[in-house]
Amino acid sequence: MGIFWIILVSLFKPAHDFHVSISQAEWEDGLLKCTIRVFSDDLEMSLQKDYGTDYRLETAINDDRLGQFVLKCFGFRQDDQILKGEFVGMEIENDLSFLYLQFPLEKAPASLEVYNLLFFESFEDQSNIVNVKCGSVLRSAFLSPQKNTQILEF
Amino acid sequence: MHLFTNYLRLGYEHIISLAALDHILFLIALMAVYQTKNWLKVVIAVSFFTLGHSVTLSLGALNVVNIDQGFIEFLIPLTIVFTALLNLTKFGQDQKSNFKYWIALSFGLIHGLGFSNYYDMLVMGESNYWQALLPFNLGIELAQLLVVFVMLIIMGIYGFMLNKKIRDWNLFISGSAFGLALIMCIENWPF
Numbered sequence: 001m002g003i004f005w006i007i008l009v010s011l012f013k014p015a016h017d018f019h020v021s022i023s024q025a026e027w028e029d030g031l032l033k034c035t036i037r038v039f040s041d042d043l044e045m046s047l048q049k050d051y052g053t054d055y056r057l058e059t060a061i062n063d064d065r066l067g068q069f070v071l072k073c074f075g076f077r078q079d080d081q082i083l084k085g086e087f088v089g090m091e092i093e094n095d096l097s098f099l100y101l102q103f104p105l106e107k108a109p110a111s112l113e114v115y116n117l118l119f120f121e122s123f124e125d126q127s128n129i130v131n132v133k134c135g136s137v138l139r140s141a142f143l144s145p146q147k148n149t150q151i152l153e154f
Numbered sequence: 155m156h157l158f159t160n161y162l163r164l165g166y167e168h169i170i171s172l173a174a175l176d177h178i179l180f181l182i183a184l185m186a187v188y189q190t191k192n193w194l195k196v197v198i199a200v201s202f203f204t205l206g207h208s209v210t211l212s213l214g215a216l217n218v219v220n221i222d223q224g225f226i227e228f229l230i231p232l233t234i235v236f237t238a239l240l241n242l243t244k245f246g247q248d249q250k251s252n253f254k255y256w257i258a259l260s261f262g263l264i265h266g267l268g269f270s271n272y273y274d275m276l277v278m279g280e281s282n283y284w285q286a287l288l289p290f291n292l293g294i295e296l297a298q299l300l301v302v303f304v305m306l307i308i309m310g311i312y313g314f315m316l317n318k319k320i321r322d323w324n325l326f327i328s329g330s331a332f333g334l335a336l337i338m339c340i341e342n343w344p345f
Contacts, residue, residue, distance in 0.1 A: 017173050020164060022275060037275055095271045125171050129160050140156040142163060 019123040023074070023116060023130040032083070032103040032132075036074060040097045042119050049122070057097065061090050070099050070118075077113040077149075078105070108134050108154070114141050115149040158289045161276070165293025170300070176230055176338070177265065178301055179331055183237045184258060185302060186327040187247045189320050190310040193302075195249065199258045200298050206262020207269065208291040212283070214273025224344050226267045231338035233261040238332035241324055 019042070025034040044057040051065060060066040067087025076083045088100040116128040128143040134154045141150035169177055184203070185196045237257065240246035245253070276286045312318050 018168065018269075018272060018275070020275060022278070024278060035278075037278060039271075039275070094274070096274055125167070125173065127164055127167065129164065131157060138157060140160045142160040 017123075017125075019119065019126040021116070021118050021126075021128045023128070024133075025114075025130065026133040027105060027108055027135075030104060030106050032076065032105045034074070034101040034103070036070070036099040036101070036116075036118070038097050038099065038118060040092055040095055042122070043097050043099075046119055046122055057092060066090065070101065073117040074101065075115060076103060076105075077115070078109060078111075111151055111153045113149055113151045114143075116141075116143050117148050120145040120148060157285050161286050161289035162293040162296070165290040165295075166297045167293075169294050169297035176234070176335075177298075179334060180234050180237065180261065180265065181298055181301055182305060182327060183234055183241065183331040183335075184254065185305060185309075186238075186324045186331075187241050187254075187320070188249055188309075190306050190313060192249050193306050195254075196302055196306065197299065199254050200302050201295065202255045203258040203262040203265070204291065204295040204298060206259045206264075207266030207294075208262075208287075210263050210266025211269045211273060211291065212287060214269075214271075221267055222344070224342065226264070227342040228339060228344045229264050230268055231335040231342065233264055234331055234335035235339060237261070238328040238335065241328040247321075247324065 018039075021036060021038045021042075023034060023036040025032055040057055044055070047057070047060060047066070047069060048055045050069060070087055071085050075085055083103040083105060085101050085103045088102055090100065091098045112132065114130050114132065116130055118128055119126045124145060126145060130141045130143065130150075132139050132141070132152055137154045139152040139154060141152055143150060168174060181200060181203070184199055188196050240257070245251070272290075273287070276290055277283060309320075309323060312323055313320060
């Protein structure tokens with residue numbers, strides 16, 4: 001009976017863990033520019049899993065491995081080809097980190113497959129929303145560990 | 155429309171997941187005194203709760219809410235303790251009184267403080283207030299109404315089929331909620 005109460009109490013947490021990332025991408029002049037918003041503690045924890053517990057987000061900005069990590073998780077496919085992306089940089093603002101990427105894409109896409117696997121290994125309830133704007137058309141993908149890729153039609 | 159439904163889903167799944175059990179515990183305690191026939195009063199009370207935490211979440215834009223997170227983690231279970239205790243008083247058991255609406259609204263404001271860092275995550279660029287925050291809040295409301303619906307069915311079965319009194323149900327629910335929330339208060343004691 002005691003264990004039952006301990007389990008029950010441990011399930012109740014006043015501050016909810018909110019496992020979400022939201023990304024914004026816009027195609028303009030042959031370039032798909034993306035901003036990924038993540039909670040800084042989630043990002044640091046995931047980087048520490050790959051690169052050791054000493055890894056700190058504050059110093060990650062000067063580390064090539066940060067870009068490699070992000071590009072491994074986030075990107076686009078067109079006609080089954082992965083778009084080659086470039087990591088532009090990162091900004092940290094309070095609890096949030098903003099990751100900037102860009103993908104050269106000559107013509108405005110009629111359809112794009114988007115994937116974002118960030119933190120799926122760490123959190124079963126992680127949700128990643130990716131909003132993509134092309135001209136005046138805005139499309140949105142809802143990605144989860146169960147469905148980590150989505151095709152967007154413009 | 156994609157954008158709207160995605161944020162709606164985000165809010166809905168946030169409440170339905172195990173992460174938001176304190177939210178659900180508050181709702182169950184809030185509605186413990188009502189008979190199933192007074193379902194409309196329950197729906198109104200829950201909507202007042204949603205309104206409360208939507209207001210606090212929106213205040214994130216103005217950066218006026220800056221309270222220590224540890225203190226908020228103490229305040230949230232305290233609202234459940236208070237609600238459970240109120241359920242044991244004659245005043246709190248009055249199903250016709252509108253006082254519960256104001257309790258739901260004020261405690262909603264406190265529960266919303268637990269979402270303090272959500273605003274900056276949800277609102278940016280194209281995903282503005284109407285496209286992101288409004289559907290997120292509506293998703294939370296939908297999930298809460300689902301919880302209410304399920305609880306009303308359970309309470310209906312308890313009342314009609316088992317021929318039990320709402321008073322016994324209230325004592326059981328309020329007692330359990332009080333115990334769980336009190337432990338949470340002690341665990342998050344900020345002083």
